[in-house]
């Protein structure tokens with residue numbers, strides 16, 4: 001059973017330090033907290049202050065006394081995350097438990113990935129998703145914009161990518177076509193930035209490119225057209241490492257995406273190139289990995305890229321649990337940072353259990369406890385805490401047909417991964433998490449969010 005009274009520690013992700021003052025409460029209007037901007041103000045019941053450098057760029061200090069609330073941070077991002085904490089505490093009745101929270105994230109990169117290629121989600125749908133992610137202090141939204149089944153971002157000078165590649169995604173039911181114009185992409189990026197969420201665009205190559213090959217047959221090995229695909233196979237398409245047309249295309253695309261993206265990262269994919277020879281893979285990436293830096297960005301790639309000599313600043317995203325990660329460890333030894341996304345813990349497209357009607361199971365089932373109960377610094381030999389840029393939860397969309405499907409696989413597992421990424425390992429505990437999580441079910445219901453009533457949790 002859940003406790004009857006709210007506690008100051010009833011927050012996800014769990015704050016780094018909580019000092020309750022049990023005799024004290026202060027009451028606010030929950031809507032007023034939701035409406036607060038992350039900027040200094042000294043009127044009203046909630047004072048917001050900037051200037052507490054010891055809390056770091058995203059940290060905050062929240063003090064709730066009988067006289068009111070004071071939220072302090074070094075930067076607006078810290079005020080924003082503090083407001084998310086306050087918003088959770090104010091939920092339902094506006095009664096805030098007294099005491100002090102001092103909080104800052106374990107990792108700088110706390111990510112969620114959305115696959116727009118296999119099923120397209122509109123700009124409005126992506127924005128609504130950002131709102132839900134930010135409540136759990138997720139600060140990076142990785143958009144998987146291209147794959148075999150679809151190309152979802154307008155690229156100036158290459159109109160056929162979206163005319164042809166804006167096709168139906170997986171399944172032939174027409175549920176998933178579409179693409180973002182550059183203007184829509186800019187609006188999504190700006191909306192996310194207002195919530196301190198950085199968009200990380202991914203153009204997946206040299207594999208996962210059938211949609212591009214359909215649009216521009218001059219990119220295929222023999223220049224002959226290939227057929228569009230709506231099935232969920234992987235590993236059959238490749239850009240051609242030995243063709244100059246390939247690099248003209250890739251550079252035009254990466255320049256366009258970099259120009260449209262204010263954030264520091266540009267993800268170039270690099271996964272599952274099963275129809276690219278090892279030699280071609282190396283030749284291709286050796287030319288392509290320096291391009292993000294040429295246009296002012298840090299390259300990120302799925303961990304297969306660790307097979308090549310990486311340029312300075314390149315980030316490796318670990319995903320495939322079958323791989324021992326020796327190349328990832330070698331990249332770390334060479335000074336590179338890692339984003340941890342092991343599929344058997346963080347993949348939101350894995351089924352929760354045998355009865356889950358959508359999702360995949362190639363990395364096993366991922367119930368809430370599996371998503372929660374692990375330490376990213378203890379996952380791969382040679383990849384310690386100091387090598388981790390962060391943790392991210394990808395959601396691949398082969399089996400998704402609606403926003404309800406997207407939310408069903410996201411909640412309640414995303415909060416589990418968010419706590420893995422934010423809360424110090426010593427401050428995390430499954431028994432505590434499952435108790436805190438229970439309170440979110442009714443809130444998601446009230447907000448019209450679809451979620452999975454995981455049997456591991458005593459939902460009210």
Ligand code: TNX
Pocket residue numbers: 234271272302319347349360396397398
């Ligand atoms: C593997 S994860 C892929 C994706 C699939 C996903 C399905 C990764 C880097 N590649 O192409 O959508 O499995 O779970």
